[in-house]
Amino acid sequence: MLDPHQTPFEDPFDLPALDAALAGSLFAGNLYYFPSIGSTNTHAMQQADAGAPDSSVYFADEQTLGRGRGAHAWTSPPASGLYVSILLRPRIAPADVLWLSLAAGLAVHRAIQTVTALQPDLRWPNDLLFGPRKFCGILTELNAEVTRVRHAVIGIGINVHQPHFPPDLSPIATSLFLETGRNWARQDLLLALLQSLDLELVALADPASAAQSIRTRLEQHSSWIRGKRVRVDEGEPFTGVTEGLDPRGFLQVRTVSGVRTVLSGGVRQAGPA
Numbered sequence: 117m118l119d120p121h122q123t124p125f126e127d128p129f130d131l132p133a134l135d136a137a138l139a140g141s142l143f144a145g146n147l148y149y150f151p152s153i154g155s156t157n158t159h160a161m162q163q164a165d166a167g168a169p170d171s172s173v174y175f176a177d178e179q180t181l182g183r184g185r186g187a188h189a190w191t192s193p194p195a196s197g198l199y200v201s202i203l204l205r206p207r208i209a210p211a212d213v214l215w216l217s218l219a220a221g222l223a224v225h226r227a228i229q230t231v232t233a234l235q236p237d238l239r240w241p242n243d244l245l246f247g248p249r250k251f252c253g254i255l256t257e258l259n260a261e262v263t264r265v266r267h268a269v270i271g272i273g274i275n276v277h278q279p280h281f282p283p284d285l286s287p288i289a290t291s292l293f294l295e296t297g298r299n300w301a302r303q304d305l306l307l308a309l310l311q312s313l314d315l316e317l318v319a320l321a322d323p324a325s326a327a328q329s330i331r332t333r334l335e336q337h338s339s340w341i342r343g344k345r346v347r348v349d350e351g352e353p354f355t356g357v358t359e360g361l362d363p364r365g366f367l368q369v370r371t372v373s374g375v376r377t378v379l380s381g382g383v384r385q386a387g388p389a
Contacts, residue, residue: 127276127277129175129177129303130303134147134306134307135147138310141310142314143171143310143314146169146171147175148172148173149176149177150175151178152180153174153176153178154179154181155181155182156179156199157201157271159174160174160201160269161267163203164266164267168203170205171202171317174200174201174203175198175201176192177199178192178195178199179192182273196278196291197274197275198276198309199272200272200306200309201271201272202269202313203268204269206320207321208320210258210260210261210264211364212323212327213265215323216268216270217241218240218241218334218365219319219320219326220254220272220313221243221244221254222334223312224252224312225238226312227311228292228308235337236251236252237338237339239383240361241365241367242256246295249290250288250289250290251290251291251292254272255271256268257271270313272309274292274305275289275291275292276291276292276302277291278293278294279291327363327365331360331361335360340358340383341367342360343358344358345385345386345388346369346383348369349382349384351381353381355371356369356370356372357370359375366378367383
């Protein structure tokens with residue numbers, strides 16, 4: 117934990133110490149830091165096309181063109197958050213890529229719990245929240261053929277030090293500082309995140325077993341997987357109550373016309389029927 121009187125701009129990364137702490141993991145020797153970058157995900161995808169190795173990690177103090185799902189931007193001011201993208205060359209079928217994103221959410225959950233003792237909520241497929249407010253988003257992008265994934269990039273953005281948000285975001289966004297009144301060291305958070313993600317990726321070598329573990333843990337840590345009344349913005353928007361994940365990891369929602377599977381739509385809490 118940082119000194120509470122320390123400003124967010126005095127929270128640097130120590131790359132040699134970070135790399136040493138990751139010895140023996142998938143990420144040791146593969147860390148790349150940028151004081152400022154447009155988007156770590158864009159850079160990671162470019163590096164993947166250029167032949168960069170599996171498990172390369174790109175992180176930045178600031179993003180000037182941070183991206184979320186769809187056309188959403190991810191505000192990434194200097195020294196305020198954790199902005200990291202991980203390049204993977206997984207030996208999985210394209211149909212199984214969703215498990216990567218879900219596993220990344222569980223890795224963030226474990227890292228936050230380890231460092232801060234907080235228990236965030238997981239909103240399918242890629243958001244982490246405290247109550248109704250989001251503090252972390254995950255963007256998974258891939259280059260794939262019909263039968264194989266050439267490469268995937270998992271981008272993770274965590275709000276760490278932000279003391280406030282603009283009026284239009286304050287009802288739906290939060291940070292670790294706002295939740296605790298403390299400035300948590302990004303070095304500790306990044307180390308815990310990569311250590312947790314290392315465990316998840318090793319487990320995914322056995323996809324069937326990993327999928328069952330991911331489903332079980334999501335039901336333990338997420339209030340959104342079962343029994344939540346939600347609105348789904350996918351094609352014609354619809355509402356219903358969540359009923360768990362299907363065998364591929366997609367969210368199932370019971371509506372008045374039967375169970376529907378959410379493939380890519382945004383999921384938000386809905387009011388009473």
